[in-house]
Amino acid sequence: MFDLSHSSQINPPQRLLMGPGPINADPRVLRAMASQLIGQYDPVMTGYMNEVMALYRGVFRTENRWTMLVDGTSRAGIEAILVSAIRPGDRVLVPVFGRFGHLLCEIARRCRAEVHTIEVPWGEVFTPDQIEEAIKRVKPRLLLTVQGDTSTTMLQPLDKLGEICRRHDVLFYTDATASLGGNALESDAWGLDAVSAGLQKCLGGPSGSAPVTLSPRMEAAIRARRCVEQGIRTEAHEDGSEEMIYSNYFDLGMVMDYWGPERLNHHTEATSMLFAARECARIMLEEGMDNLIARHELHGRALLAGIQGMGLGVFGDIRHKMNNVLGVVIPPEVHGEEVRQRLLNDFHIEIGTSFGPLQGKIWRIGTMGYNARKDCVLQTLTALEAVLNRLGFRTVQGAAMQAAWDVYEGARA
Secondary structure, eight states, rough: OOOOOOOOOOOOOOEEOOSOOOOOHHHHHHHHHHOOOOTTTTTHHHHHHHHHHHHHHHHHTTOOSEEEESSOOHHHHHHHHHHHOOOOTEEEEEEEEEEHHHHHHHHHHHHOOOOOOOOOOTTTTOHHHHHHHHHHHHHEEEEEEEEETTTTHHHHHOHHHHHHHHHHTTTEEEOOOBEEEOOOOTTTTTOOOOOEEOSSSOOOOOOOOEEEEEEEHHHHHHHHHEEEGGOOOOEEEETTTTTOOOSSSOOOHHHHHHSTTTTTOOOOOOOOHHHHHHHHHHHHHHOOHHHHHHHHHEEEEEEEEHHHOOOOBSSGGGBBSSSSSEEEEEOOOOHHHHHHHHHHHHOOOOOOOOGGGGTTTTTEEEOGGGOSSSHHHHHHHHHHHHHHTOOOOOOOOHHHHHHHHHHHHHHHH
16 A cells, blocks of 8 residues: 655656657647636637647648647547547558558458558668558558658658559558657648647647647548437448447547537547647757757757767668657667666666667667757767766767757858
């Protein structure tokens, strides 16, 4: 039994979070979260909800009316879209180039979809021709993609896929949890029908709220599921049978009714997370999306130069790396976990490990959101170089810093 006499207020240690996420939240977001609660139907609260919808249209670069929040982590946004859009028996195509493609497959199977995959080795991405050939062969109703997969640090090009999906009458979804804000994403221009994200990476907030956007085509697909007695939403089939949507909480048809002018009660909005999400988007748009992406590109490039200057190898096809996460090959003469523990214990800096086929083979270092800053990059490079030298991996002292400085000074020129 917990001894309350020894309990105290939560006081987590100071950390510089330079892994693949979460990252340190922007202090402005934390201040917004500390605001007092108000009722869910208070006109001020519903006004904030409307503001959130408008702000995230700017973040997603869309005119979609249904741009809103799903209360839960980024996985809640993924699941809400898939459980609301997939009908049992639907064919879906998932191009898998890392762990999170496998996640989409798992969720789609739970929705009783007929899941088809294509795969490339981890560290590579797909060409549009590869995906179109698979669409022609599989004839899916939905294409489920991951834009940036932090397990491999690769960024899948999406700009040609929307036109392919339109020609083949396929609904086009992407998980942009790890990429939105740090890499270009044009929901409307690229023909995306649904996108989901999270706050805890390039958006500079905490995990716990999932912004999503739905195109009119996706809205129509979700709305086609009608309400029957007891409020259960179903999909009617030509033979007269009906298939139930098994989730109430993640039923986006009902969530839209809650966020829309009807304000039909569905859940109690997570007020503090809405405040956080609103402040994340406000900060992003204040900086400007193009400037925000350029900032992530600059600090990602400086980190890359420093890592290479240190004599470390980089994982994957660098032409397709994410701006905000870098895979670093662990030298065989050092123990990867010992390096991570020394960074954490001696410098209070966290970098990521990996899993699956990359377990024990790479570190993942992130430069995203509030931590996409020069001082964060230079501190991380300095600490990593010191630890590696302590453990016997010799570097040219200061080369990493000089390489990163060259990038920063070249950017100012």
